[in-house]
Amino acid sequence: VQTPFLILGDSWKCCPEGWRPFQESCYYFSDDQMPWNESKKNCSGMGSQLVVINTEAEQVSAGRQMKYQQNxxxxxxxxxxxxxxxxxxxxxxxYNESAAFWRPRExxxxxxxxxxxxxxxxxxxxNWNDVPCTIRSYRICENAVRARSPLD
Incomplete structure (x- = not known):
């Protein structure tokens, strides 16, 4: 199921159900935990990737969305x-050091x-923190939005 969130001209910009839109990407905040390598594979299996944060606006958006994730x-x-x-x-x-958001002393x-x-x-x-790759953690996957005609 696609959730339309933006209409541009004759096309809709869509995210899969359960994904959250921001600019030209869709984000999935998992409700289960796994190590980093498995997290990467899980995102790939959904046609996406672990999130790449390129801007302060994207970092702010991720932080806002985290407020809604229980635990x-x-x-x-x-x-x-x-x-x-x-x-x-x-x-x-x-990797751009000027667009990195490390916690103090990280x-x-x-x-x-x-x-x-x-x-x-x-x-x-x-609020970034380096951790062992083997710990089990939640994850954020990112995917480009899909343009769809309103007739699709």
Whole structure:
């Protein structure tokens, strides 16, 4: 089921049911927990990817949506270090330090903590935390919106 949320000209911009729209993407906030690699596969299986946060507006939107997630304290995003301190987005988008939202004293850049979660903090924009990839966490998947004709 597609949920239309924006009409542009003769087409609708749609997100799958249960996904939340923001700008040109749709976001899925999971209600189950799994390690980072399984989270990545789960998003891929839905035709999406772990979220890549490129802007402050996207970070703010993710934080607002987290308020509605019951018990979701940490959510995996698509940022991971292959080597300590060498952060890479899962979709190969270049890591931009000026568009990173680390908590104070993070990242710790230790060999045990190579994956990243958004840690829910009320109204705090700086809420990324590096964690072990093997912990079980919720996740945010991202997918581009689909344009549909109103006749589809």
């Amino acid at each position: 979701a304290i940490n959510l995996f995003i698509g940022l991971r270090a292959q080597e300590v301190g060498q952060w890479r987005w899962a979709d190969q988008t270049p 990242p710790t850049n230790t060999p045990e903590e190579k994956c990243v979660v958004i840690h829910h903090q009320s109204e705090n924009l700086q």
